[in-house]
Amino acid sequence: METRRDTLKIIGAIGSTCAFPFGANDLYGQQEHHHAAALAQVQSTRAPFTPKFFSAPEYQTISRIADLIIPPTDTPGAAAAGVPEYIDNVLTNNSDVQKTMRDGLAWIDNQSSELHKKRFVELTEDDQIAILRPLSDAVDRARVNSIGALFFRMIKSMTADGYYTSQAGLVQELGYKGNTVLAAFPGCDHPEHS
């Protein structure tokens, strides 16, 4: 049986201050937001995308890290779900987080070149994961005091936000079934709960 102590580990992982443009609970427009939200074209095939905030090499790195955070499995990973486009959109519209992102990307490539004399995207998957793992651990322990950890917390949050609000993440991966017309609410059909 799980103890209170186990569960509190997860609470600790969240940290109290977030360097994100919006809190997790604000994401889906439950409040009165007044952003000029353009309707995205729902596209069956994704057109080539030119990032507005990221340079081409930066965008490669971002796309790779997003896919390491949420990889393709029997459902699409972050990159195929359009997460890099989403992250570019967030960065374009939130100048206050741009520096953390730029500094973090520079730090990642520095680290790669110090250890392996290559850019991050040129490393093997194992080497890439080896660079990210300590950053992720620091975030999970709520020790977010380095450029790398700040960067990882930001990109992980944006990847999770972007992925689980995408068609691939919300519908294919999580199996979202709502937003339908039901003649009557069926109630709980688990025999052990009803």
Next chain:
Amino acid sequence: MATKIYDVVVVGSGPSGGTLSAHLARRGVDVAVVEGGPKIDTRTAFNTHAMPFDFANRHIPTMRPGVAGFESERSRGLGGKSMTWNAVAWRFSHRDFKGRSIDGAGEDWPIDYQDLAPFYDKIEREVGVCGNLDHLEDLPDGVFLPPVPMKCSDMIVKRGAAKLGVKVIHVRKSTRSVASATQPACHFCGNCMAGCDVVAKYNSYDVHMRPALASGHLTLLPNSIVREVIVSNENRVTGVRFLNRETRAEGEVLGRTVVLACACVQSVALLLMSKSRRYPHGLANSSGELGRNFIPHFTGGVEVFLKDLVGRPASNDEGFLDHAYVPSFMHNRKRDFARSFGMQFGYQNRRSVGWARSLPGFGQEYKRSVKDRYPGFLVFSPYGEMLPNKKSFVDLDYDKPDVHGLPMARRHVSWGENDQRIFREMTRWSREILEAAGAEFLSEDPHPATNHELGGCRMGVDPRTSVVNADCRAHDVQNLYVVDGSVFPSASEKNPTHTIMALAARTADHIADRLKKGEA
């Protein structure tokens, strides 16, 4: 042509203004509703069936592209907040009206449950409130449509709560579980607070005002942002001055009686803005109490994953958001605070997955852990009753005018010792119940947050300590009324709108009777 003088001018068109004006019009009273925002068609204006991936920034905005509405507190639109409310509808009980007499703190209402009971009946018959007859002394039953079945998560919480002797009941909502001649039944698309596109959920425009237009006694004046209530040398209000929302042109609407129904804080702000030689500190403020006794509800939150649901396939269980409720139980138990709390839970829909970023790790394992937990995610939101204190009030910020050049309303909230005790206790109880139900804990709000704004125009018997009397009429001005959450002398822990609507129906009767007798 002489300017028309209405019998009654109502400022605001939400649950209160909508109810009141429809009830007056039906009795043959000529009434004008002055609303700051535009007319809104709930069938086409909102993003009821939108998904986050329909938008590049993944924010589902309130209005569809190019549709006006919900611009500011002073200009939401016809129907006001009833367009986007969650429709929870409780009757207050004797304990809620007489809290001071019962536990010695805060303030009593000058009216009691029996005074409002017939009007709760009336509203429930008109609107269609679904709910179960639970026979609870503290949560009076009413005239209900059948309740909506509980979700699996509700059943799991109910079982956990039962181990601690705590009851879980069906929620009661002003949403139709059965169709009427004019409204369909709810179809459980799960996005009530985005605006209901079929009017299964009550909104004051479609359910109250629109049908009342047929009487010929109701005039709707949208796009008119009221900036002042006009008072004569004879100490009577004669109407209101407004700014056109689009052209900024000034205008006036005249009436024999004026009712403010602007959703608590904006009614207070409008009175504070209406300064005159007789009322230099705001209209109807000879007591100096206007804006004081601001007592919004406070809420907390505990986020968990119900272990029984983790790892199961996702089901279509958004329903009409929350289907169950934990009514107050502490008022009958030994405790070290006055008043009590109740608990809403599960009113987030499954389009919100903001918690995913908080799970540890990354990679395949992380992806799996999000998927496994998705069906089990649950937010517990207890609501507590705040006691009035000197540091909690509403005033105006003249240094920061809004887009119309009017001072912004400013809220000051300071938590007293009793409030903090309730907050700690309601958070602790949330944890206990969820633990008993079998939960993995994700997060917990460390501080209270406000919701359901109440107080500021306190109702009372004594003109020195209150702003309006038991009929919602200003002590200072014979033909001025305030009918919304601002008049609540004590807040209860129960969602307030149903009581606001019952008060509006009661005040409509009172005003119509007075007009008939020629007293107004």
